[in-house]
Amino acid sequence: MVVELIKLSKTSDQPLYLQLYNQLHEMIKNRQIPADYKLPPIRKLAKKLGINNVTVVNAYKLLESDGLVYSKIGSGTYVTDLENKELFEGNSVLEESSDFEEVKLINQGQIEIGENTINFASATPTPELFPVDDFKNALNEVLDRDKGFAFGYQESQGFYPLRESIATYLSVGTSKIEPEDIQIISGAQQGIDIIAKALLNYGDCLVVESPTYTGAIAAFRSRGAHIIEVPIEQDGIKLDILEDKIKKFRPKFIYCMPNFQNPTGYCYSYAKRKELLKLATKYEVLIVEDDYLTELDYGERELLPLKLLDTNDRVIYIKSFSKIFMPGLRLAFLSVPQELYEGVLAAKHISDISTPGLIQRAFDLYLRKGIWQKQISYMREVYKERYYKMLNAVRQYFPQDIEFIPPEGGLTFWFKLPEGILAQDLYEDCLEKDVLFIPGSVFYPTPRSSQHFRLSFAAIYPEYIEAGIRIITKSINKLLKGKKKNRTKSYTPLL
Amino acid sequence: MVVELIKLSKTSDQPLYLQLYNQLHEMIKNRQIPADYKLPPIRKLAKKLGINNVTVVNAYKLLESDGLVYSKIGSGTYVTDLENKELFEGNSVLEESSDFEEVKLINQGQIEIGENTINFASATPTPELFPVDDFKNALNEVLDRDKGFAFGYQESQGFYPLRESIATYLSVGTSKIEPEDIQIISGAQQGIDIIAKALLNYGDCLVVESPTYTGAIAAFRSRGAHIIEVPIEQDGIKLDILEDKIKKFRPKFIYCMPNFQNPTGYCYSYAKRKELLKLATKYEVLIVEDDYLTELDYGERELLPLKLLDTNDRVIYIKSFSKIFMPGLRLAFLSVPQELYEGVLAAKHISDISTPGLIQRAFDLYLRKGIWQKQISYMREVYKERYYKMLNAVRQYFPQDIEFIPPEGGLTFWFKLPEGILAQDLYEDCLEKDVLFIPGSVFYPTPRSSQHFRLSFAAIYPEYIEAGIRIITKSINKLLKGKKKNRTKSYTPLL
Numbered sequence: 001m002v003v004e005l006i007k008l009s010k011t012s013d014q015p016l017y018l019q020l021y022n023q024l025h026e027m028i029k030n031r032q033i034p035a036d037y038k039l040p041p042i043r044k045l046a047k048k049l050g051i052n053n054v055t056v057v058n059a060y061k062l063l064e065s066d067g068l069v070y071s072k073i074g075s076g077t078y079v080t081d082l083e084n085k086e087l088f089e090g091n092s093v094l095e096e097s098s099d100f101e102e103v104k105l106i107n108q109g110q111i112e113i114g115e116n117t118i119n120f121a122s123a124t125p126t127p128e129l130f131p132v133d134d135f136k137n138a139l140n141e142v143l144d145r146d147k148g149f150a151f152g153y154q155e156s157q158g159f160y161p162l163r164e165s166i167a168t169y170l171s172v173g174t175s176k177i178e179p180e181d182i183q184i185i186s187g188a189q190q191g192i193d194i195i196a197k198a199l200l201n202y203g204d205c206l207v208v209e210s211p212t213y214t215g216a217i218a219a220f221r222s223r224g225a226h227i228i229e230v231p232i233e234q235d236g237i238k239l240d241i242l243e244d245k246i247k248k249f250r251p252k253f254i255y256c257m258p259n260f261q262n263p264t265g266y267c268y269s270y271a272k273r274k275e276l277l278k279l280a281t282k283y284e285v286l287i288v289e290d291d292y293l294t295e296l297d298y299g300e301r302e303l304l305p306l307k308l309l310d311t312n313d314r315v316i317y318i319k320s321f322s323k324i325f326m327p328g329l330r331l332a333f334l335s336v337p338q339e340l341y342e343g344v345l346a347a348k349h350i351s352d353i354s355t356p357g358l359i360q361r362a363f364d365l366y367l368r369k370g371i372w373q374k375q376i377s378y379m380r381e382v383y384k385e386r387y388y389k390m391l392n393a394v395r396q397y398f399p400q401d402i403e404f405i406p407p408e409g410g411l412t413f414w415f416k417l418p419e420g421i422l423a424q425d426l427y428e429d430c431l432e433k434d435v436l437f438i439p440g441s442v443f444y445p446t447p448r449s450s451q452h453f454r455l456s457f458a459a460i461y462p463e464y465i466e467a468g469i470r471i472i473t474k475s476i477n478k479l480l481k482g483k484k485k486n487r488t489k490s491y492t493p494l495l
Numbered sequence: 496m497v498v499e500l501i502k503l504s505k506t507s508d509q510p511l512y513l514q515l516y517n518q519l520h521e522m523i524k525n526r527q528i529p530a531d532y533k534l535p536p537i538r539k540l541a542k543k544l545g546i547n548n549v550t551v552v553n554a555y556k557l558l559e560s561d562g563l564v565y566s567k568i569g570s571g572t573y574v575t576d577l578e579n580k581e582l583f584e585g586n587s588v589l590e591e592s593s594d595f596e597e598v599k600l601i602n603q604g605q606i607e608i609g610e611n612t613i614n615f616a617s618a619t620p621t622p623e624l625f626p627v628d629d630f631k632n633a634l635n636e637v638l639d640r641d642k643g644f645a646f647g648y649q650e651s652q653g654f655y656p657l658r659e660s661i662a663t664y665l666s667v668g669t670s671k672i673e674p675e676d677i678q679i680i681s682g683a684q685q686g687i688d689i690i691a692k693a694l695l696n697y698g699d700c701l702v703v704e705s706p707t708y709t710g711a712i713a714a715f716r717s718r719g720a721h722i723i724e725v726p727i728e729q730d731g732i733k734l735d736i737l738e739d740k741i742k743k744f745r746p747k748f749i750y751c752m753p754n755f756q757n758p759t760g761y762c763y764s765y766a767k768r769k770e771l772l773k774l775a776t777k778y779e780v781l782i783v784e785d786d787y788l789t790e791l792d793y794g795e796r797e798l799l800p801l802k803l804l805d806t807n808d809r810v811i812y813i814k815s816f817s818k819i820f821m822p823g824l825r826l827a828f829l830s831v832p833q834e835l836y837e838g839v840l841a842a843k844h845i846s847d848i849s850t851p852g853l854i855q856r857a858f859d860l861y862l863r864k865g866i867w868q869k870q871i872s873y874m875r876e877v878y879k880e881r882y883y884k885m886l887n888a889v890r891q892y893f894p895q896d897i898e899f900i901p902p903e904g905g906l907t908f909w910f911k912l913p914e915g916i917l918a919q920d921l922y923e924d925c926l927e928k929d930v931l932f933i934p935g936s937v938f939y940p941t942p943r944s945s946q947h948f949r950l951s952f953a954a955i956y957p958e959y960i961e962a963g964i965r966i967i968t969k970s971i972n973k974l975l976k977g978k979k980k981n982r983t984k985s986y987t988p989l990l
Contacts, residue, residue: 328851356854
């Protein structure tokens with residue numbers, strides 16, 4: 001029954017295993033194949049379709065990592081009962097789809113994080129780093145000062161004095177940001193969602209760096225937009241490909257992270273920043289700059305947001321204050337080109353009317369008193385220590401053929417495994433040893449296997465970093481050995 | 496040029512003036528007619544199109560109330576420069592579009608509300624009613640108890656103890672709500688937006704009561720959905736029309752407010768509630784129940800949410816805690832049928848990851864200590880007094896031919912002006928006298944003129960209610976006189 005419905009094309013650009021995977025994925029999601037249905041045995045399906053056994057194996061593996069099928073030893077592969085499937089159960093989740101990114105998984109505790117888990121997945125600081133007392137004082141001061149007004153509706157654009165403080169904080173030299181340019185939002189994720197609402201209609205195109213932040217992918221996809229991927233390399237997005245894609249797809253905007261890109265940690269070179277802005281002006285395309293880490297630089301180079309180089313009002317700037325400060329506050333802002341004020345404000349309004357006034361008022365005080373600036377310096381020191389622990393451990397233990405570029409700042413490292421080893425396998429092996437990280441496949445808009453993985457040191461005490469890296473190293477070595485074995489094995493016919 | 500593009504059909508169901516209005520509206524929005532372009536003179540256009548002068552006048556008037564055209568005395572009608580138009584300028588805004596509803600207008604202070612303004616537009620309590628001290632205590636208690644954890648990411652579904660408190664608060668008799676059913680959200684508007692994200696794709700249909708809450712219209716429209724209107728009457732939505740529309744359009748859901756509907760204040764009869772649920776089950780359509788006022792009943796009848804009658808898991812229940820409590824907190828929740836858990840959670844996640852944990856934790860304490868329940872009783876007394884002030888003043892002063900049905904609770908009254916008087920005219924006249932309210936046209940998904948208007952007593956001290964009603968009465972009487980004059984005038988040819 002299933003076999004009849006599958007149409008593979010050997011002349012397509014898409015590899016056969018992905019074609020097969022995509023079609024089965026569709027059928028399972030649409031319930032065309034019912035729950036607990038046994039999929040055709042690998043050899044039988046391969047024969048019927050005139051393809052290699054390995055192609056079927058790869059397709060089934062991807063489905064399994066999506067949580068859409070499960071295998072019974074000695075019996076075969078079965079379709080998961082999606083109705084009764086526990087939300088986010090077990091390990092399969094992390095791969096389930098890019099709708100659910102790392103922060104969610106970790107912080108929802110849906111993947112069990114025990115006391116002994118070494119968590120390289122979370123890019124969120126641990127609670128003891130938050131300035132609880134300072135913020136408590138700010139809250140109380142605001143309540144005594146503003147009373148009930150702190151609980152009334154706030155204007156949708158945001159509490160004016162806070163917009164003023166932010167504009168002052170952001171302006172550098174001659175690059176001035178005005179309070180009128182600022183739109184307060186409930187965290188960077190909301191910023192992305194609001195921009196998607198304001199700019200993307202069904203069928204519109206946009207460009208993202210590939211890989212990129214999964215929360216952005218999910219928000220753009222939710223608008224029914226087409227996501228165009230352009231690879232990112234050490235010094236920024238690949239400009240020649242970008243220009244081609246712009247010409248071909250006329251995207252509404254380019255979503256990028258010029259400083260400490262997520263997940264790669266890469267920083268755009270100055271030349272590429274200038275070039276990117278030039279392209280944006282030439283083709284009248286907007287740039288959405290997502291920045292939550294610029295302050296956390298450990299290198300020599302002074303890094304500034306792209307926004308401050310933007311003389312043609314092309315950049316929408318999303319800046320989270322809460323991510324490395326107190327993520328549970330949900331506080332960020334947008335700085336928006338004038339022509340977009342109205343649309344962005346309307347999108348904010350339909351999203352949640354306004355960001356809680358009490359939090360805005362307290363954070364305003366916090367900024368005005370200069371406590372934020374002190375807190376950032378403190379955080380930079382804390383993270384710099386963890387960064388070097390990580391860098392040293394990786395250099396000491398990881399095999400030579402693991403590729404990576406040490407980032408100049410931020411909270412994450414991006415590694416590439418040697419040919420033939422998938423990050424998903426490493427992920428599963430490490431999970432058993434209570435070490436958690438994010439496999440690279442999560443960061444791509446289209447499903448794919450990946451040799452990359454991301455390690456973050458944001459939530460790990462320095463003394464555990466080395467221990468964690470040693471465990472991961474062991475797993476890698478095991479997989480490297482297995483790979484050699486597999487290579488031998490694959491000379492004999494499969495199954 | 497413009498004339499050539501207009502195609503009117505005398506056999507269409509739509510009145511000619513609306514056809515003309517819709518086509519011009521489209522052309523102006525699309526910039527087919529440029530800024531500051533002079534529209535054809537009324538008589539000339541009427542002659543060319545073979546229609547009555549009055550038809551053109553009515554169409555132009557609607558465009559003007561949308562802020563899309565402006566008139567120069569003695570010169571003619573011109574297209575507004577939409578690029579340079581001040582956001583929310585002046586009076587035209589309230590009518591500008593249903594994207595911008597009352598709360599926004601009022602609270603953004605974009606319509607100037609002076610010290611002497613009598614504001615019947617805002618449905619938000621005044622700040623002195625907020626329980627500042629109690630909430631401050633709760634905040635401090637939480638910070639001392641949870642420290643940094645109060646600032647970390649919260650699970651996207653919401654702080655578990657709060658979901659527990661809410662489930663307990665909500666369960667009545669045998670109708671049990673479980674913490675697992677609850678999704679914490681940042682205010683009811685976000686709830687609407689999240690449901691729209693989770694359920695509506697481009698081109699999908701949904702049903703709303705007509706008139707309805709403008710913030711909902713805007714959120715649904717933003718998804719590219721088709722909004723089907725079904726009239727509401729004193730005892731609820733018109734069920735025969737509803738059933739027809741369900742059969743014809745197969746909507747994803749019916750958005751409704753069974754208790755104290757906004758803007759009408761109407762309450763569904765028990766029979767209609769049962770019937771509505773039956774229809775939902777029969778046609779497998781969901782019901783989205785928006786409830787923020789059920790607690791504010793001043794009558795005899797015990798009102799319960801529709802959700803508690805729902806034995807077939809058809810109702811998505813949106814409940815705001817903050818609206819009449821402390822709107823600036825942005826706190827509400829959804830109670831969701833099991834099949835929708837996952838989609839709703841994903842939509843919450845891409846919207847803003849989670850609602851601020853500190854606020855969730857403080858509100859949990861607030862509920863557990865029973866302070867919320869006390870506060871609600873207090874608010875009910877305060878509003879009951881204002882309600883009767885309003886009811887008495889209206890009965891004493893308003894002319895007999897103003898129609899209305901006294902609501903059984905809530906914060907608003909809904910009036911109908913006599914034939915031939917538009918609420919927009921009354922609105923403009925009252926605005927000059929510093930009395931503000933919301934004209935009915937704002938509450939419809941499709942532009943129309945309206946004889947209805949909404950008066951809220953939420954933000955007015957009792958001693959000003961009578962004064963306000965007297966001013967409105969004067970304006971009404973003036974318009975009634977003018978109407979008689981106009982009637983005489985209209986016997987002579989127009990222009």
